Amino acid sequence: MSNYVISQIKRDHLMNLLAEGRREDGRQLDEIRKITVETGIIESAEGSARIRLGNTDVIAGVKVIPGAPYMDAPGDGVLTTGAELIPLAHESFEPGPPSEEAIELARVVDRGIRESGMIDVKQLCIKEGEEIWMVFIDIYALDYDGNLFDASNLAAVCALKTAIVPWKQYGKSKVEGDKVTEMDDVPMPVTCLPISVTECKIGNDLIVDPNFDEEAISTARLTITTDNNGNFRAMQKGGKGSITRGDLSLCLDRAVEIGKQIREIIG
Amino acid sequence: MSGHTDMVLVNDEGIRIDGRRVDEKRPIRIEAGVLKNADGSCYLEIGKNKVLCAVYGPRECRPRHLQDPTKAIIQCKYNMQAYSVNDRKRPGTDRRSVEISKLIAEALSSVVQLELYPRASIDVYVEILQANAGTRCAGLTAASVALADAGIPMRDVVPAIACGKADGNVLLDLNKEEDNYGQADVPLAIVPSTDEIVLLQMDGNMTREEFEHGLDMAFKAAHEVNEIQKDALRRRYTEISKKEGDSDE
Numbered sequence: 001m002s003n004y005v006i007s008q009i010k011r012d013h014l015m016n017l018l019a020e021g022r023r024e025d026g027r028q029l030d031e032i033r034k035i036t037v038e039t040g041i042i043e044s045a046e047g048s049a050r051i052r053l054g055n056t057d058v059i060a061g062v063k064v065i066p067g068a069p070y071m072d073a074p075g076d077g078v079l080t081t082g083a084e085l086i087p088l089a090h091e092s093f094e095p096g097p098p099s100e101e102a103i104e105l106a107r108v109v110d111r112g113i114r115e116s117g118m119i120d121v122k123q124l125c126i127k128e129g130e131e132i133w134m135v136f137i138d139i140y141a142l143d144y145d146g147n148l149f150d151a152s153n154l155a156a157v158c159a160l161k162t163a164i165v166p167w168k169q170y171g172k173s174k175v176e177g178d179k180v181t182e183m184d185d186v187p188m189p190v191t192c193l194p195i196s197v198t199e200c201k202i203g204n205d206l207i208v209d210p211n212f213d214e215e216a217i218s219t220a221r222l223t224i225t226t227d228n229n230g231n232f233r234a235m236q237k238g239g240k241g242s243i244t245r246g247d248l249s250l251c252l253d254r255a256v257e258i259g260k261q262i263r264e265i266i267g
Numbered sequence: 268m269s270g271h272t273d274m275v276l277v278n279d280e281g282i283r284i285d286g287r288r289v290d291e292k293r294p295i296r297i298e299a300g301v302l303k304n305a306d307g308s309c310y311l312e313i314g315k316n317k318v319l320c321a322v323y324g325p326r327e328c329r330p331r332h333l334q335d336p337t338k339a340i341i342q343c344k345y346n347m348q349a350y351s352v353n354d355r356k357r358p359g360t361d362r363r364s365v366e367i368s369k370l371i372a373e374a375l376s377s378v379v380q381l382e383l384y385p386r387a388s389i390d391v392y393v394e395i396l397q398a399n400a401g402t403r404c405a406g407l408t409a410a411s412v413a414l415a416d417a418g419i420p421m422r423d424v425v426p427a428i429a430c431g432k433a434d435g436n437v438l439l440d441l442n443k444e445e446d447n448y449g450q451a452d453v454p455l456a457i458v459p460s461t462d463e464i465v466l467l468q469m470d471g472n473m474t475r476e477e478f479e480h481g482l483d484m485a486f487k488a489a490h491e492v493n494e495i496q497k498d499a500l501r502r503r504y505t506e507i508s509k510k511e512g513d514s515d516e
Contacts, residue, residue: 233470245464
């Protein structure tokens with residue numbers, strides 16, 4: 001993603017605009033692109049969402065399958081997040097096993113969902129120590145115009161928010177000691193909406209929701225995930241440049257503010 | 268972060284299970300130049316973590332398609348050895364180690380003067396011999412010393428340390444139990460001469476106040492770690508000059 005060559009003329013143009021506090025698409029430095037959300041688009045998945053963040057287009061699907069619990073958490077459901085940057089989405093994406101960019105992307109999205117406790121994994125227990133629900137979140141980029149982190153976070157959150165746990169479909173009953181409860185398919189137990197806000201550093205400026213060109217000329221990236229209370233749940237700095245403590249402070253303020261805006265959009 | 272325990276991680280007097288205060292880091296030992304073949308190397312212990320790092324290069328970049336005609340690239344491999352944790356770690360790269368390798372390489376790229384070596388690669392190998400929470404910070408701290416030991420021009424030597432939260436207390440440098448059963452972990456690496464942040468991650472649950480408080484502790488501790496790094500390098504070079512002095516006589 002970050003190694004793409006961008007022309008000097010384009011770079012100068014973007015830098016000159018930024019020097020006047022402007023961006024090529026007319027946005028404010030702290031303004032996100034338009035978000036559109038479609039959910040329930042894949043019938044074979046237990047939950048799905050397609051997010052457009054400007055021209056960045058990402059799809060996430062949730063599969064929920066019975067499986068064995070981890071030994072150290074015998075009564076907890078299991079979450080797994082994967083991401084693929086498929087060649088369909090951009091000329092810089094290559095076929096093959098997940099790149100380090102794709103792995104980082106999946107892990108940052110995973111961290112936000114996991115650490116915020118978005119999914120109440122206790123409710124994903126079928127029989128303690130024997131069987132639980134495994135929730136697989138798989139994210140595919142379809143069109144890449146920057147900021148896959150936030151687009152993927154949104155797609156995953158929206159897919160989970162609308163997902164079901166297919167008790168009935170798999171003929172599973174909840175077993176608690178001697179008590180066996182027949183179950184209907186139920187909505188995914190969602191407790192909050194973790195929202196990530198990603199900023200890029202270009203020169204001395206920090207811009208929210210960078211597009212492809214902005215990302216390509218940036219030196220550092222910072223993703224901050226907040227929960228409904230505005231507490232911080234996950235962060236990740238990326239890129240070969242550095243940020244100052246002042247930069248960080250600005251990003252923290254913006255992540256809370258913009259997280260709130262986005263939560264209102266996706267409801 | 269997700270685990271639960273009845274263990275008291277921080278007692279009423281503010282003392283942690285390993286006897287440390289909340290703002291106290293674990294004992295650190297750093298030695299530079301511990302391997303023969305590598306161009307630079309470092310052994311580091313922080314608490315029960317044991318880390319070995321080797322630097323090779325600048326040398327021809329392989330695979331060739333990764334070459335940058337304008338500057339060198341840093342390639343890092345962070346690897347946990349099979350016996351480094353309680354359960355055996357299955358050898359080979361997993362997603363966690365890919366991510367950590369990427370972050371360490373990026374953090375180092377911001378201080379190494381890469382433009383001096385077009386097309387070259389500087390290869391950094393971080394091996395975790397024993398893990399007890401905080402291995403990415405330990406690995407990056409060791410890698411900076413190994414790069415300096417290799418004589419590679421750098422703007423500064425990067426120290427890394429984590430802060431976090433356990434039993435509702437903001438803590439410096441979490442140990443294994445605090446990492447497993449605590450509420451937050453924030454690894455941080457800085458450029459000491461400018462206080463720029465070159466590595467930052469966070470997971471868990473922190474308010475703005477807790478986070479800022481943790482960062483204050485981590486910044487202060489990072490400067491202390493940097494002194495230990497510099498001391499290790501000084502000892503290494505006194506040793507070299509002493510040896511050379513002996514052979515002159």
